[in-house]
Amino acid sequence: xxxxxxxxxxxxxxxxxxxxxxxxxxxxxxxxxxxxxxxxxxxxxxxxxxxxxxxxxxxxxxxxxxxxxxxxxxxxxxxxxxxxxxxxxxxxxxxxxxxxxxxxxxxxxxxxxxxxxxxxxxxxxxxxxxxxxxxxxxxxx
Numbered sequence: 001x002x003x004x005x006x007x008x009x010x011x012x013x014x015x016x017x018x019x020x021x022x023x024x025x026x027x028x029x030x031x032x033x034x035x036x037x038x039x040x041x042x043x044x045x046x047x048x049x050x051x052x053x054x055x056x057x058x059x060x061x062x063x064x065x066x067x068x069x070x071x072x073x074x075x076x077x078x079x080x081x082x083x084x085x086x087x088x089x090x091x092x093x094x095x096x097x098x099x100x101x102x103x104x105x106x107x108x109x110x111x112x113x114x115x116x117x118x119x120x121x122x123x124x125x126x127x128x129x130x131x132x133x134x135x136x137x138x139x140x141x
Contacts, residue, residue, distance in 0.1 A: 001135060002128075002132060002135075003127075003128045003129075003131035003132045003135060004128055006080065006083075006131070006135060007080065007096065007099075007100040007131075008100070009076055009080070010073075010076060010077060010080060010100055010101070011100070011103065013069060013072065013073045013076060014073065016069060017066055017069050017070060017073060020062055020065060020066050020069065021066060023062060024059055024062050024063060024066070027055045027058050027059045027062070028055075028059060030051070030055050031051075031052045031055035031056055031059065077101070080100070081101075083131060083134055083135065083138075084096050084097065084131070086134060087127065087130055087131065087134070088130075089126075089127070089130070091113065091123055091127075092123065092126065092127035092130060094113060095109060095113065095120065095123050095124055095127055096124075096127055096131075098112060098113075099124070106120055106121065106124075
């Protein structure tokens with residue numbers, strides 16, 4: 001796996017967790033919308049109770065998925081952190097953390113590091129090349 005794909009896994013999984021969390025909230029809102037319609041003297045509420053039960057089941061299932069995703073996310077970040085920390089250049093490490101852990105823009109990274117945008121892009125390319133070599137070495141172990 002290329003370094004850029006390896007690093008982008010963090011953001012992808014983070015986005016997935018956020019999307020599932022938003023879906024849980026949507027389902028909660030749906031489950032709490034209990035409306036009873038009256039038909040003469042009888043109140044019909046079984047449809048809304050079934051809808052609520054289905055929503056609750058989906059919420060629980062989705063929350064279990066989110067918990068599993070969070071465990072994967074933490075483990076993935078720990079593994080990626082070990083690879084980044086094994087780089088021999090402090091600028092590479094700093095840049096990769098800013099970009100892939102804190103989701104900073106290139107401009108913000110350049111400002112933080114006191115470099116030009118172009119130099120940050122150059123450093124990023126060099127850092128990825130170093131990481132590619134490290135990842136390739138890990139695959140052969």
